[in-house]
Amino acid sequence: MEKTPSYFVTREAPRRIFTMNHNTKLIVVVRDPVTRAVSDYTQTLSKNPGLPSFQNLVFKNSSTRMIDTSWSAVRIGIYSKHLENWLRYFPLSRLLFVSGERLVTDPASEMERVQDFLGLKRLVTNKHFYFNQTKGFPCLKKPEGSSRPRCLGKSKGRAHPHIPSDVLYKLRDFYRPFNLKFYQMTGQDFGWE
Numbered sequence: 001m002e003k004t005p006s007y008f009v010t011r012e013a014p015r016r017i018f019t020m021n022h023n024t025k026l027i028v029v030v031r032d033p034v035t036r037a038v039s040d041y042t043q044t045l046s047k048n049p050g051l052p053s054f055q056n057l058v059f060k061n062s063s064t065r066m067i068d069t070s071w072s073a074v075r076i077g078i079y080s081k082h083l084e085n086w087l088r089y090f091p092l093s094r095l096l097f098v099s100g101e102r103l104v105t106d107p108a109s110e111m112e113r114v115q116d117f118l119g120l121k122r123l124v125t126n127k128h129f130y131f132n133q134t135k136g137f138p139c140l141k142k143p144e145g146s147s148r149p150r151c152l153g154k155s156k157g158r159a160h161p162h163i164p165s166d167v168l169y170k171l172r173d174f175y176r177p178f179n180l181k182f183y184q185m186t187g188q189d190f191g192w193e
């Protein structure tokens, strides 16, 4: 097993992985691309506090308010475009799309889908998770090799900065057709508004 968020959006990755093993099963966690962009920005901001504001980066120029698709935080969320590249090499049945939202609201059922997809026994179930009020996310009750509960680290589930709502609307409008295309391609409605 191997993971990195960048595989899904790297042009050469499908061909390379297909050449390595054409039976590879691929699991992709996707979340609302607008929240994803803000999350991506938040992560970069944490490493570079002098970064311009989100609204400065998201538009090509502030008067036309055209979305800057060359900004990686925006580009990565155009899931339908990336999926097209993968479908040149892999049938849809080799890909599983996990909902990032349901991974938070109902991790056990998303983990069931993962285990079924991999042909594994459903060993990870509801009883392995609890909702940690302080973290604001589900955590593992008892990870393997430990008797203590474990949440993901500080860099997962960070507070996002406030982004003006008109900026978010613009971005939402931008993604809408790509999201619909993605729902059609995957046969899954992720419910991003």
Ligand SMILES: Nc1ncnc2c1ncn2[C@@H]1O[C@H](COP(=O)(O)OS(=O)(=O)O)[C@@H](OP(=O)(O)O)[C@H]1O
Pocket: 005, 038, 039, 040, 042, 100, 103, 104, 137, 138, 139, 151, 152, 155, 156, 157, 158, 159
């Ligand atoms: N259980 C649990 N605990 C904490 N965080 C959770 C959990 N489930 C999903 N998430 C969401 O995961 C987001 C971070 O994952 P990333 O994909 O950005 O990580 S990485 O790219 O592999 O570094 C992170 O995004 P941010 O909220 O923007 O920090 C979380 O929303």
